[in-house]
Amino acid sequence: MLTFTIRRLILSVPTLLFISLVIFLLLELAPGDPMAQVPLTVPPEVKEKMREALGLGEPMHIRFWKWLVQFFWIEPQVLIDYMFGTTFSEGDLRVISWQTRSPVMDIVIQRIPQTLWVVGTAYVVAIIIAMPIGIYSAYRQYSWFDQAGTFVSMVGFSIPPFFSGVLVIVIFSVQLGWFPSIYDTTHEVTDWASFKVQLQQMIMPVMVLALQITAQLSRFMRASMLDNLNQDYVRTARAKGLGERTVVLTHVLRNSMIPVVTVIALGVPSIFGGAIITEQVFKVNGIGQLLIGSIEANDLPMVQTLTFVFAVLIVMFNLIADVLYGILDPRIRYD
Amino acid sequence: MTDLSNSEPQTAPRSQWRDVWIQFRSHHGAMFGAIVLLLIVLGVYVGPWIWHVDPQFLPQGRDFINLRDTRPIYVALWEPDAKVNWAHPLGTDNLGRDTLARLLFGGQVSIAVGLTAMLLSLFLGTLVGVLAGYFRKADGPLMRLTDLFLALPLLPLILVASLLFRDPLAAVFGAEGGVFILIVALIGITSWMQTARIVRGDVLALKEREFVLAARSIGTTNTKLITRHMLPNILSPILVSATLGIATAIITESALSFLGFGFPPDFPTWGRLLNDGVDRLVSYPERSIWPGIMISLTVLSVNYLGDGLRDALDPRIRGR
Numbered sequence: 001m002l003t004f005t006i007r008r009l010i011l012s013v014p015t016l017l018f019i020s021l022v023i024f025l026l027l028e029l030a031p032g033d034p035m036a037q038v039p040l041t042v043p044p045e046v047k048e049k050m051r052e053a054l055g056l057g058e059p060m061h062i063r064f065w066k067w068l069v070q071f072f073w074i075e076p077q078v079l080i081d082y083m084f085g086t087t088f089s090e091g092d093l094r095v096i097s098w099q100t101r102s103p104v105m106d107i108v109i110q111r112i113p114q115t116l117w118v119v120g121t122a123y124v125v126a127i128i129i130a131m132p133i134g135i136y137s138a139y140r141q142y143s144w145f146d147q148a149g150t151f152v153s154m155v156g157f158s159i160p161p162f163f164s165g166v167l168v169i170v171i172f173s174v175q176l177g178w179f180p181s182i183y184d185t186t187h188e189v190t191d192w193a194s195f196k197v198q199l200q201q202m203i204m205p206v207m208v209l210a211l212q213i214t215a216q217l218s219r220f221m222r223a224s225m226l227d228n229l230n231q232d233y234v235r236t237a238r239a240k241g242l243g244e245r246t247v248v249l250t251h252v253l254r255n256s257m258i259p260v261v262t263v264i265a266l267g268v269p270s271i272f273g274g275a276i277i278t279e280q281v282f283k284v285n286g287i288g289q290l291l292i293g294s295i296e297a298n299d300l301p302m303v304q305t306l307t308f309v310f311a312v313l314i315v316m317f318n319l320i321a322d323v324l325y326g327i328l329d330p331r332i333r334y335d
Numbered sequence: 336m337t338d339l340s341n342s343e344p345q346t347a348p349r350s351q352w353r354d355v356w357i358q359f360r361s362h363h364g365a366m367f368g369a370i371v372l373l374l375i376v377l378g379v380y381v382g383p384w385i386w387h388v389d390p391q392f393l394p395q396g397r398d399f400i401n402l403r404d405t406r407p408i409y410v411a412l413w414e415p416d417a418k419v420n421w422a423h424p425l426g427t428d429n430l431g432r433d434t435l436a437r438l439l440f441g442g443q444v445s446i447a448v449g450l451t452a453m454l455l456s457l458f459l460g461t462l463v464g465v466l467a468g469y470f471r472k473a474d475g476p477l478m479r480l481t482d483l484f485l486a487l488p489l490l491p492l493i494l495v496a497s498l499l500f501r502d503p504l505a506a507v508f509g510a511e512g513g514v515f516i517l518i519v520a521l522i523g524i525t526s527w528m529q530t531a532r533i534v535r536g537d538v539l540a541l542k543e544r545e546f547v548l549a550a551r552s553i554g555t556t557n558t559k560l561i562t563r564h565m566l567p568n569i570l571s572p573i574l575v576s577a578t579l580g581i582a583t584a585i586i587t588e589s590a591l592s593f594l595g596f597g598f599p600p601d602f603p604t605w606g607r608l609l610n611d612g613v614d615r616l617v618s619y620p621e622r623s624i625w626p627g628i629m630i631s632l633t634v635l636s637v638n639y640l641g642d643g644l645r646d647a648l649d650p651r652i653r654g655r
Contacts, residue, residue: 015482015483015486018483019483019486019487019488022487022492023492023495026492026495026496026499027495027499029499029500154364154635154638154639154642155631155635157638158582158631158634158635158638159627159631159634160586160589160590160627160630160631160634162589162590162593162606162609162610162627163609163623163627163630163631166609166612166613166616166623166624166627167624167627169616170616170620170623170624174616174617174620266485269485269486269487269488269489269490270489272488272490272491273488273489273490273491273590276490276491276494276594277590277593277594280593280594281613291491291494292494292594295494295495295498295596296498296595303495306491307488307491307492307495310488310491311486311487311488313488314486314487314488315486318486
């Protein structure tokens with residue numbers, strides 16, 4: 001199991017390198033100029049100097065290499081320094097935002113918990129809701145519960161998050177006034193009352209984000225359960241006299257989880273895409289909103305880093321899913 | 336003996352597509368989806384000939400004050416003093432433009448983007464899938480490429496690219512044409528992976544069949560073998576992913592427009608209209624809700640259509 005995990009970990013390195021190259025080449029073609037805001041009275045040779053100070057003007061491959069070094073060598077050092085009070089990174093140049101003139105990673109670190117918090121909760125909530133629905137609809141195929149589940153998940157799958165978000169704001173914030181329409185990230189949970197406030201402001205973004213995944217997952221869960229329920233081993237288990245609960249929840253469920261885990265992993269890129277939209281709708285100041293803001297401000301280092309952070313998150317979640325896959329299905333481990 | 340004399344079959348043999356149609360018709364959701372989708376497409380493309388109002392028309396002077404911010408006519412049912420105007424059944428926006436006309440126009444753009452992007456992604460997916468499945472040497476690299484594309488953060492990349500290439504393309508093809516080409520290309524390039532995987536799997540299975548061997552033994556070239564023998568046999572998964580591709584393309588386009596990275600503001604699409612309405616959501620919820628309903632309804636009907644097609648085209652399910 002450990003070698004399997006390590007092999008997957010090593011395999012993700014070329015993936016990340018490829019992604020960083022794609023992002024870098026994409027931004028390389030950018031027509032935007034960071035000197036566009038500088039007054040016209042500044043002479044051209046000074047502008048050229050400023051451009052060089054920002055690290056532009058060197059050949060492409062050197063800049064790609066420098067960015068890689070900054071991102072994979074210097075930034076981890078900064079993190080170690082921050083955690084243990086050492087001074088590895090002293091004097092090293094970090095990736096600087098053109099917008100705020102401060103290190104990009106500092107801002108990203110400030111913003112990342114909000115995104116992960118909302119996305120993570122949404123994913124967990126979605127899985128918790130989707131699994132029982134899928135299991136029960138498969139167990140009672142073509143019952144009214146199954147029919148209703150099919151319809152609701154089809155609708156849930158079709159309503160895009162930017163519409164469902166707006167819709168719940170109109171209903172629950174404007175008409176009923178139950179929940180706030182803006183997510184307040186400065187809110188701190190200290191006691192029971194503030195926890196309730198936190199719960200109230202989280203419920204709408206999380207549910208909007210969870211709706212789509214729930215719809216998709218419950219369909220896959222149902223299909224996969226149906227495939228397994230008619231297999232011979234299920235009949236054997238029943239013939240041995242095992243209880244219905246053990247048969248369905250232990251034997252069938254474990255085997256049905258294998259394709260579902262793949263779907264959970266493949267859904268990660270789309271949930272981060274959904275998170276960008278949800279953050280925009282509910283004004284959560286996570287990395288999605290930061291990305292939109294920095295694209296609009298033409299802040300290339302920030303955009304580059306953020307897109308890469310998204311890629312790292314996606315690859316990381318895929319890795320977790322792969323490992324889970326290995327735990328669920330021993331055949332995978334020994335290929 | 337009399338029975339044997341009547342040996343010729345009286346009715347024509349049932350064709351495959353007739354069977355498909357019979358199965359499709361029995362799927363209520365799919366029929367509902369097909370009819371709703373047909374109605375939406377017809378309404379959006381034929382509607383402007385019946386509803387003659389120009390979506391870009393801006394009333395001037397006193398008309399502007401009178402015509403702006405009218406509510407839909409049904410609001411008068413529960414708010415007797417609401418500002419309604421029978422000439423504008425769905426109301427007008429804050430510049431006095433007719434909402435119904437803008438909805439119809441926006442629908443044309445959204446559906447056109449969805450269809451073209453779907454065709455592009457279908458072409459790319461089929462190409463990659465057939466090449467990977469048919470030529471063993473290409474299989475490894477092409478499938479690794481597919482996996483890499485699946486790991487890309489697609490929405491951030493689309494957002495970045497849509498901003499970077501907007502001006503160069505707009506300079507060549509005009510503001511709207513450039514954005515159209517850009518968005519279609521971006522959606523097409525980032526959504527072919529599922530099709531490629533499905534097509535590759537099917538081609539791999541087909542390649543081992545006897546009829547391919549027979550075709551090869553009479554000297555059929557690779558190109559002919561793919562176009563005459565492979566493609567017709569993988570038509571059904573391609574058709575299914577085509578319908579689902581329309582749904583994703585429409586959602587992605589609307590998401591881009593919603594985030595402000597799509598078409599220019601005076602060129603309405605459903606996502607753009609939704610976004611424009613959000614700022615005045617409390618006073619005029621209908622401005623966001625109608626485009627949203629249109630997007631959701633289109634996507635829902637397309638999804639049901641795809642579901643029904645999948646059942647109808649699968650011979651194992653057909654006839655059950």
